[in-house]
Amino acid sequence: MQDNLDTIETGAIDDCARPVTMVLRDYWQAMYAAENGVPKYRNVDLMDLHKIAHLIFVKDVINDGEDFVNRFWGTELRRTVGFEATGVRVSEYEPAARRDRLLMRYRTMTRDRIPVLRRAGIKHLDDKKHLTYEVLNVPFLDPDGEKVSQIMAAYEFHIHVAP
Secondary structure, eight states: OOOOBOOEEEEOGGGOOSHHHHHHHHHHHHHHHHHTSSOBGGGOOGGGGTTTGGGEEEEEEEGGGTEEEEEEEOHHHHHHHSOOOTTOBGGGOSSHHHHHHHHHHHHHHHHHOOOEEEEEEOOSOGGGTTOEEEEEEEEEEOTTSSSEEEEEEEEEESOOBOO
């Protein structure tokens, strides 16, 4: 049996404990090393992540973090959480408290340019409150390397989170 993992609201990339998030971590860190800093999104090849693509989202950053829109929403995300979010802006998410937390989290990532790990349970969807997850969010820069233009995340669901 797997040990329970601690809940993490804002963890470091090295705190990844699940296979899916570790794949994205390793991919991002290899790009970081090759580019000598936060990688550019233009160098991403989703085929490199084909084994976990169904558990990934990619958000485009709008106006330096004013909003974020889902460019890509993996099929397993749709199946697990029960909705398709491709093309949906974070500012359109409900409930408002969740939307505001996500906007704050993504704006912080856009400003600080650092990956963020989160481990918790779903609280905003009544029929999904039993779901636990680990998610790693990583930033990517625009072609000029000046600002964060995309955020990618990988989820692993049904993990054992300590009460």
